[in-house]
Amino acid sequence: MSEPETHPSLPLAAIVAFAVIAILPLFLSDWITFLIALALAKGAVVLGVVLLLRGGLISFGHALYFAIGAYAVGFLTNRFGIGEALVGLPLATIISALVAAALGLLLMRFRGIYFAMLSLALSMILYTVLIKFYDFSGGTDGLSVRGFTLAGAAPAHPGLVQYYLVLVLTAAVVYVGARFLASPLGYLMQAVRYNEIRIEYLGASASHAILGSYVVSGAISGLGGALVAYLVGHVSPELAFWVSSGDFVFVAVLGGTGSVFAPLIGSIAFEFVKNYALKFSPNTWQLTLGVFLLVVIYFQPQGLWGLLTRLRARPR
Amino acid sequence: MNILPIILIDGITFASWLFLVSAGITFIFGVLRILNVAHGSLYAIGAYLGATFILQFAGREQHGWITLLLLLLAATVVGLTLGPLIERLFLRRVYGEDEVIGLLTTFALFLILEDVVRLIWGIEPYLVEGPFRLFGRVRVAGIAFAGYPFLLTIVAILAGLLLWFVIHHTSFGREVTCVINDREMAGALGINVPRIDLMAFALGTFLAALGGAFTAPMMSVEPGMGVSVIVLAFAVVGIGGLGSIGGAALGCIIVGIARASAVQLFPEIELFVIYALMVAVLLWRPQGLFGAIELRKI
Amino acid sequence: MGSPYALAGQATVTAAMIDVQNVSRAFGMLRAVDDVSLSVGEGETVGIIGTNGSGKTTLLNLITGYLQPTSGRIVFQGTDITGLGPRRVTALGMARSFQIPQLYTGLTVLDNILIAIAAHSGRSADFWTPMYRSDCVTKADELLALFGLRDQAAATVSDLPEGGRKVLDVALSVILEPKVLLMDEPTSGVSARDKFSVMDTLMPALKRGRVTTIFVEHDLDIMERYAERAVAFDGGKIIADGPVADVLARPEVRRAVLGES
Numbered sequence: 001m002s003e004p005e006t007h008p009s010l011p012l013a014a015i016v017a018f019a020v021i022a023i024l025p026l027f028l029s030d031w032i033t034f035l036i037a038l039a040l041a042k043g044a045v046v047l048g049v050v051l052l053l054r055g056g057l058i059s060f061g062h063a064l065y066f067a068i069g070a071y072a073v074g075f076l077t078n079r080f081g082i083g084e085a086l087v088g089l090p091l092a093t094i095i096s097a098l099v100a101a102a103l104g105l106l107l108m109r110f111r112g113i114y115f116a117m118l119s120l121a122l123s124m125i126l127y128t129v130l131i132k133f134y135d136f137s138g139g140t141d142g143l144s145v146r147g148f149t150l151a152g153a154a155p156a157h158p159g160l161v162q163y164y165l166v167l168v169l170t171a172a173v174v175y176v177g178a179r180f181l182a183s184p185l186g187y188l189m190q191a192v193r194y195n196e197i198r199i200e201y202l203g204a205s206a207s208h209a210i211l212g213s214y215v216v217s218g219a220i221s222g223l224g225g226a227l228v229a230y231l232v233g234h235v236s237p238e239l240a241f242w243v244s245s246g247d248f249v250f251v252a253v254l255g256g257t258g259s260v261f262a263p264l265i266g267s268i269a270f271e272f273v274k275n276y277a278l279k280f281s282p283n284t285w286q287l288t289l290g291v292f293l294l295v296v297i298y299f300q301p302q303g304l305w306g307l308l309t310r311l312r313a314r315p316r
Numbered sequence: 317m318n319i320l321p322i323i324l325i326d327g328i329t330f331a332s333w334l335f336l337v338s339a340g341i342t343f344i345f346g347v348l349r350i351l352n353v354a355h356g357s358l359y360a361i362g363a364y365l366g367a368t369f370i371l372q373f374a375g376r377e378q379h380g381w382i383t384l385l386l387l388l389l390a391a392t393v394v395g396l397t398l399g400p401l402i403e404r405l406f407l408r409r410v411y412g413e414d415e416v417i418g419l420l421t422t423f424a425l426f427l428i429l430e431d432v433v434r435l436i437w438g439i440e441p442y443l444v445e446g447p448f449r450l451f452g453r454v455r456v457a458g459i460a461f462a463g464y465p466f467l468l469t470i471v472a473i474l475a476g477l478l479l480w481f482v483i484h485h486t487s488f489g490r491e492v493t494c495v496i497n498d499r500e501m502a503g504a505l506g507i508n509v510p511r512i513d514l515m516a517f518a519l520g521t522f523l524a525a526l527g528g529a530f531t532a533p534m535m536s537v538e539p540g541m542g543v544s545v546i547v548l549a550f551a552v553v554g555i556g557g558l559g560s561i562g563g564a565a566l567g568c569i570i571v572g573i574a575r576a577s578a579v580q581l582f583p584e585i586e587l588f589v590i591y592a593l594m595v596a597v598l599l600w601r602p603q604g605l606f607g608a609i610e611l612r613k614i
Numbered sequence: 615m616g617s618p619y620a621l622a623g624q625a626t627v628t629a630a631m632i633d634v635q636n637v638s639r640a641f642g643m644l645r646a647v648d649d650v651s652l653s654v655g656e657g658e659t660v661g662i663i664g665t666n667g668s669g670k671t672t673l674l675n676l677i678t679g680y681l682q683p684t685s686g687r688i689v690f691q692g693t694d695i696t697g698l699g700p701r702r703v704t705a706l707g708m709a710r711s712f713q714i715p716q717l718y719t720g721l722t723v724l725d726n727i728l729i730a731i732a733a734h735s736g737r738s739a740d741f742w743t744p745m746y747r748s749d750c751v752t753k754a755d756e757l758l759a760l761f762g763l764r765d766q767a768a769a770t771v772s773d774l775p776e777g778g779r780k781v782l783d784v785a786l787s788v789i790l791e792p793k794v795l796l797m798d799e800p801t802s803g804v805s806a807r808d809k810f811s812v813m814d815t816l817m818p819a820l821k822r823g824r825v826t827t828i829f830v831e832h833d834l835d836i837m838e839r840y841a842e843r844a845v846a847f848d849g850g851k852i853i854a855d856g857p858v859a860d861v862l863a864r865p866e867v868r869r870a871v872l873g874e875s
Contacts, residue, residue, distance in 0.1 A: 058416045106599060113351055113415050114602045117554050121594040124547060128587035184732035185741040187721070191729055194718040201678070201716065202733035202790065203704035212739060242547050246423060253420055283434040290427030297421055298409060 014261065018171055022164070030159055035271050037163045037231055040170040042066075042248070043267035044224035047177050048217035049252040050263050054181070055210060056193030057111065061119030062248050064103075064126050065096045065218045067240035069225025071130070072096075074143040074235035083147030083154075085165065089226050096222020097215055104214035108207040123240055130237035142236030145229050159231075166227050170264065173220050177260040180216060189213050250289060254296055321457040323576045329465035331565075331572030332472035336527030337545055338552040338564045339479060340520035346496045346559030347516040350407060350418035355524050355549065356542030357429035358394065362525025363532040363541065364433060366390035367442040370532075374446060383447045384467075387529040395522025403517035408510070426546075434539050441538035448533040464534060471530050475523060479561055482519075492516060496559060551594040557604025566605060630689070631656045631794055631826045632677065637686030639676055646672040648850035649686070656793075657824045659817070661837045661858065663871050664847030670830045671713055673847075674796050678710045679703040690794070709792035713799050713830075715783035717771045723782055724767040727754040730789040760815060761785045762808065776803040781812055788816070795820060797829040801836055809833070813840055834862065834872075846871060 021040075025033045045066050052059050072092035077083045103122055110118055130137045137143070148158050155161040180186050188209040191199055196206045229235050238244060247270070255266025270289075277285030341355045369386040402425065410421050451463030483489035494502040495512050503509045528542075535541070552571055556563025571590050578586045585592075597604060634652040638645060647669045654660055664670050675681040677688055679699045688696045695703055700710075718726050728745050731753055732738065758764045761781050766774060771782065780803045787795060800816075801809040817840045820827050831837050837844060837858060844861035846854040848870040854861045861867055 056414070056416070058419065060419075110598075110602060113419065113558070114598065116351075116416065116419060117550060118595065118598045118602075120547070120550065121554065121591045121598065124551075124591040125588060125595065128585075128591060132584040132587065179744070180741045182744045182746065183741045184729065184737045184743075184745045185739060187725060187729050187732070187745050188738055190721060190725075191718045194720050195716050197680075197700075198716040198718065198786070199733075200700040201704055201710055202730050202786070203701055204733040204738040205701055209738065212741060216741065243543065249420070249423070250427075283439070284431055286427040287431035287435075290424040290429075290431075293420065293424035293427070294406070297417060297424065 014174070017261075018167070021167055025160060025163055033163050034159060034231065035275055036268065037159075037166040038228060039268040039271035040166050040264060041224045041227035041231060042251075042271070043264035044170055044173045044227070045221040046248050046251045046255065046263035046267050047173060047260060048221035048224070049248050050255075050257050051177070051180065051189070051213050051217045052210075053252055053257050054186070054193065055189040055213065057210065058116045058249060059119045059217075060116045060242065060245050060249060061121070061123030062217075062221055063240045063242070063244035064119075064123035065100060065221035066225035066228070066244065066248070067123075067126055067130070067235075067237075068096050068099055069093070069222030069227075070229040070235040070239050071137065071143070071225075072222070073226045073229035074138075074145055077145045077147055078138075078143040081147065083145075083149050084152065085148060085150050085230060088230070089169070089223060092226035092229075093219050093223045096225075097219035100215045100218025100222075101211075104211040104218070107214060108210045120242055120245065123245055124242060127237055127240040127242075130240055137237070140237060142234055145233050145235060148230050148233075162227075162231050166231070169223065169227065173223065174260050174264070176216070176220070180213075181260060185209060185212050250293060254292060318457065318459075319580045321459060323573065323580055325456060325461060325465075326579065327569070327573035327576035329469055329572075330575055331568035332465070332469040333527065333531060334545075334548060334552055334571065335472045335565060335568045336475055336523050336530075338549040338556070338568060339476065339561050340523035340527075341549050342553045342556065342559055342564045343479070343523070343561055344517055344520040345553070347492060348407065348411065348418070348513055349415055349499075350410070350422060351415070351550075351558070352520070353419065353422040353546060354402070354425040354429055355422075355520070356544075356546030357426050357433065358398065358521050358524040358542075359528035359531075359545050360433055360537075360539075360542035361398065361429065362391050362394050362528030363537045364437050364442065364528075365394055365525070366529030366532045367444045367537045368437070370444045370446060371442070377446065379446065380450070383444075383450070383533075387447065387532065388526070391522055391526035391529045394525035395518050398525075399518035399521030400514050402521070403514050407517065408513070411513075426542075430539070430542070439539050441536035442532070443536050444533050446533065468530055468534070471526070475526065476561070476565060479523075483561075488512075488515065548590065551590050553604070554594045555597045555604055557607025560604065560606035563604055563606030630654060631658070631691060632828075633687075633689040634673075634677065635687040635689065637673075637676055637683045637688060639672055639681060640684045645850050647676060647683075650850070650852055652845065652852065652855070654794075654826055654828060656826055657821075658843060659821070659827045659841050660829075660843045660845060661841030662828065662830045662845045662847060663832070663834070663837060663867075665871060668847040668870075669850040670847050671798055672850075674710060674798055674828075674830065677703075678708060678796060704790065704792075707793035708796065709787035709790040709794070710796040711784045711787040711798060711800060713802070715779040717779060717783060717786070719772040720770065722768050722770055723758070723763055723774065723778075724751075724754060726771060726782060726786060727757055727789065730786045734790050757785055757789060760819075761812060777805050777808055780804050781808070784812075784816070788820075791823075792825065794826045794828070797827070799830055799832060801831070801833060809836065810839075838862065 021036065024036065045062060048065065049059055049062050069092040072095050073088045076088050076091065082088070107115060107118060131140060148162065150161055150165065188199065188204060192206045192209055199206045225239065251266040251270045252263060254270070255262035273288065274285060277288060337355060337359050341352055344350065344352050366387040369390050370383050373386060374383045406421060406425060410417050448464045451467055453460050454463040454466060483493060491507045491512055494505065494507055495509055499509065552567040553564055555570060556567030570593065574589045574593060575586055578589045630653040632654045634650060637647060637650050639647040650673065662670050672681065676683050679695065679702065682697060687694060690706060690708065693706065695706065718729065728750055731750050732740070732745055758767055763778065763782060763785065766778055771779060774782070780800065784797060784800050801813065804812065813836060841858050843856065844858045845852055846861055846867045853870060854864055854867045
């Protein structure tokens with residue numbers, strides 16, 4: 001189905017949401033604040049997955065960019081002693097974008113299952129390198145990320161500063177994402193899913209559209225990974241493991257592809273469910289997720305966001 | 317120490333271990349056009365059930381050949397019960413949809429089964445070394461190897477031959493081949509496609525469970541054991557070609573030898589070579605070494 | 615090589631717009647297009663008739679680069695385009711509509727039109743400005759009006775009736791403002807009432823724009839009304855090529871196409 005056009009009240013809702021999230025730390029514990037920040041940062045990666053999902057392409061390897069961004073920060077702080085976020089974040093984003101450009105050239109000719117498998121394989125390559133090359137990456141121990149500074153200053157409450165940093169950057173990513181989805185390239189990506197022949201007969205290239213989307217997707221995922229590195233204070237190879245990619249795909253599907261906000265909402269829901277489920281019933285949280293995913297697949301393919309818009313559209 | 321026999325034998329045993337799981341995945345994809353992420357969980361369930369049977373029925377010492385029969389029985393039970401159940405209840409609804417939907421569905425099943433295993437068997441590892449001890453050590457080319465992996469190789473070869481026989485010399489096999497080549501045409505020719513789907517998935521499940529059951533004596537049976545297997549199996553079917561069992565066999569051998577060589581010569585890249593090979597093959601021939609490619613007509 | 619069928623008033627020796635030179639296309643043993651030569655001059659309106667399977671759609675596939683000929687050359691405005699794919703051929707100034715409409719079925723009619731407009735104005739790589747820019751929307755609106763699709767602008771394509779999808783498919787090719795427009799059965803599936811109204815608006819507009827038009831058609835009424843020149847296909851070969859009235863009167867054409875004896 002055609003993605004719903006941006007509802008006129010959405011930008012207002014977004015501003016309200018931004019304001020609400022901004023004042024939350026006053027009322028909530030440090031742990032909850034951390035969870036929200038973590039969820040938002042990961043939400044950027046999920047948005048990256050969604051950009052491709054719109055074209056019918058499932059990336060089962062987006063953990064690659066998540067890990068690249070995280071380890072970029074990891075190396076910068078751990079090996080070079082540079083904890084400055086204003087250096088680390090742009091660096092992580094640029095490196096991710098460059099890798100995405102290179103790998104995108106390979107991936108852009110693939111579709112469906114093959115795209116999924118190749119993206120999976122590429123992320124697993126990074127995983128195997130991170131695991132085994134101890135001197136290079138710290139192996140399974142990973143790297144600690146310490147000495148976070150922002151504009152040269154080491155904050156007294158790093159968690160709080162990071163929270164606002166994540167909030168601002170996530171808002172920026174959402175803005176870029178919104179413009180992307182409404183742009184000709186964004187619509188062309190949807191077209192890729194429906195009819196590539198027609199695209200060629202318009203003089204455009206499906207592969208080039210995919211490449212463009214992939215680069216933007218990789219960049220914002222790398223940024224998400226970098227933010228998580230600062231938040232958590234540690235990076236390890238699991239970030240690149242296929243299960244990590246699976247989580248991003250899960251949230252993308254759960255939230256739906258209907259809007260730029262869906263990944264964030266889905267991500268927050270996911271982190272909170274995971275957090276509490278792990279605490280109270282560690283042997284059933286994956287089961288719960290699995291059941292949720294099945295319900296979405298069978299009954300509500302547009303995800304939670306599709307459900308929300310359907311509910312809103314009902315009174316006519 | 318002559319490493320060539322080590323590489324060969326280590327490679328073949330690794331390949332045998334992988335073959336049972338990957339043959340199942342590729343076979344299921346050929347028939348149902350679904351890439352089954354939950355196959356790793358089925359492998360794990362086979363291992364857990366096999367361990368349970370041995371611990372229940374083979375006594376404390378876990379003596380004798382009966383243990384092998386129990387493993388085979390466990391795999392059969394999984395194949396005959398869990399296979400049809402999953403196919404009927406969960407997969408049947410998504411046939412004909414985008415293949416990506418199938419992938420997501422089996423991913424959901426994987427999540428569910430991973431917890432089902434924890435709920436049923438707990439999180440402590442199970443150890444069933446009886447069968448492993450049964451085969452002691454074997455000397456090949458002057459080097460001592462554990463004997464049990466050779467059994468695994470025999471089981472894999474037998475399974476492969478059985479599969480080959482079933483596909484080429486039984487009516488079920490002919491019908492399956494028909495469905496693999498053209499689902500719609502098969503239905504039009506009067507083949508009971510839903511029944512073939514069910515039996516094919518059951519057979520694939522049996523193979524995965526067989527792999528798991530016969531692996532149980534070799535390692536501790538614990539939660540998450542399916543997680544690494546599945547992605548290795550994906551590498552193999554990517555290399556061999558989705559839907560091709562011969563491709564899976566060849567893919568397993570290539571991956572097995574490559575990994576074994578890495579372990580001996582350059583241990584850091586042991587896992588790297590597997591995925592590097594997968595990428596290399598996918599870039600060169602997206603459909604894998606033996607897969608078939610489909611074109612769209614206007 | 616000029617086209618001897620150019621309209622009165624035009625220069626009689628014009629460089630061919632499209633020159634199909636001894637083109638063949640075989641599928642195994644089947645020669646779908648068998649040593650076909652066709653030369654179409656600028657501004658001509660050519661109708662192609664023939665029974666199903668006589669090679670008409672294959673010829674369009676060959677000209678637009680979707681299929682490669684097994685032998686022969688295709689020249690477009692003096693440039694050899696044999697072997698180029700649809701994207702390059704479209705960029706050179708050719709557009710095509712399909713027997714089975716090729717549309718973005720999950721998107722709306724307006725989305726489809728706007729994507730085509732964006733592609734035509736070279737904005738395919740634009741990921742920043744909205745596609746629903748007011749000037750583009752205005753242009754889209756004009757096009758929708760031209761094709762009678764205004765009321766269905768917000769409809770999802772998969773909900774459209776066959777006729778609407780056909781018309782939209784034609785519209786997408788016209789948006790590209792091509793020098794050569796190839797249409798494969800533009801009125802099939804369109805209701806009798808709409809057939810003529812769409813063609814009555816479209817064909818004169820194409821004439822005014824001096825668009826070279828080649829269309830495949832089953833409906834002889836449409837052929838007689840809108841084509842100046844007719845090319846008849848049978849068994850992969852051209853069996854007649856000339857002014858419409860002449861060709862349609864020929865017994866071998868009537869036998870092959872209509873089954874008259």
